[in-house]
Amino acid sequence: MNQFAQATEKDITRSIVEEFLGDFLSHIESDVIIVGGGPSGLVAARDLASNGIKTVVLESNNYFGGGFWLGGYLMNKVTVRAPAQKIFDQLGVPYKEVPDIKEGLYVADAPSACSKLISAACDAGAFMLNMNKFDDVVLRDGCVSGAVTNWTPVSALPRAITCVDPVAIEAKCLIDATGHDAVVANSLAGRGLVDLKGFSGMDVENSEDAVVNNTSELFPGLVVTGMAAATCFGLSRMGPTFGGMLQSGVKAAKIAEEIVRS
Ligand code: 48F
Numbered sequence: 646m647n648q649f650a651q652a653t654e655k656d657i658t659r660s661i662v663e664e665f666l667g668d669f670l671s672h673i674e675s676d677v678i679i680v681g682g683g684p685s686g687l688v689a690a691r692d693l694a695s696n697g698i699k700t701v702v703l704e705s706n707n708y709f710g711g712g713f714w715l716g717g718y719l720m721n722k723v724t725v726r727a728p729a730q731k732i733f734d735q736l737g738v739p740y741k742e743v744p745d746i747k748e749g750l751y752v753a754d755a756p757s758a759c760s761k762l763i764s765a766a767c768d769a770g771a772f773m774l775n776m777n778k779f780d781d782v783v784l785r786d787g788c789v790s791g792a793v794t795n796w797t798p799v800s801a802l803p804r805a806i807t808c809v810d811p812v813a814i815e816a817k818c819l820i821d822a823t824g825h826d827a828v829v830a831n832s833l834a835g836r837g838l839v840d841l842k843g844f845s846g847m848d849v850e851n852s853e854d855a856v857v858n859n860t861s862e863l864f865p866g867l868v869v870t871g872m873a874a875a876t877c878f879g880l881s882r883m884g885p886t887f888g889g890m891l892q893s894g895v896k897a898a899k900i901a902e903e904i905v906r907s
Pocket residue numbers: 680681682683684685686703704705706709710711712713777778779780822823824825826828870871872873882883884885886887890
């Protein structure tokens with residue numbers, strides 16, 4: 646007598662294909678597409694989806710989390726400065742206050758923080774599309790209106806081997822959360838529609854506030870968050886501390902929600 650319930654190969658195949666395509670089809674017209682599933686994008690996904698906004702996260706890797714799995718220098722501890730530890734409280738991430746300095750620097754285990762943030766975005770109901778590489782914007786009436794995407798391995802194939810056209814998902818707003826590369830904003834810069842400054846040298850004291858303050862709608866229908874905002878506006882990088890990323894994601898979600906509801 647086998648322990649597991651009876652199902653054959655075709656049953657498993659059908660369940661995967663039907664579930665995936667069902668979810669995909671119900672999101673080809675969404676409210677917000679977040680490109681990049683690092684810390685800023687995941688916080689935005691959590692907040693938007695939990696407010697009933699139909700949200701897709703496009704991530705080119707097979708894993709979500711971006712740079713949040715490691716603090717820096719291949720060491721898996723992440724720091725945040727007050728008030729961002731409140732987001733750790735919401736997520737249930739244990740952390741310690743760093744002693745012997747001014748108050749308000751906290752350290753946590755990166756795998757714990759990152760996995761809880763991914764869970765929060767999933768639990769809130771965001772549609773999580775990994776192995777999807779953002780290829781281009783849908784640009785309609787001078788407004789970003791969707792994302793063109795392809796499977797990551799397909800988009801890496803040289804055109805001499807094969808040319809597979811991507812597909813597009815429509816949305817009222819995109820959030821560029823692709824980190825230093827600011828891939829979505831760059832797709833507009835390449836057409837002369839926006840001017841990107843490139844991020845500046847490290848200055849942890851000022852850069853986190855600057856990133857949150859500059860989290861904004863860069864172009865009609867395109868909000869920039871996290872290190873993508875630093876790249877767009879010529880802000881200092883901040884190195885391995887993540888409060889600015891998390892708070893920037895909170896602000897990006899608010900701006901995107903206003904766009905969707907306007
Ligand atoms: O780089 P990333 O973690 O962005 P972030 O949210 O946070 C930055 C910090 O991790 C750190 C820092 C602050 O302390 O300096 O670097 O701004 O995550 C960006 C995500 O975007 C994905 C990429 O795989 C990563 O998970 N990404 C990049 N290009 C694409 C993409 C693309 N073309 N399509 C889809 N996803």
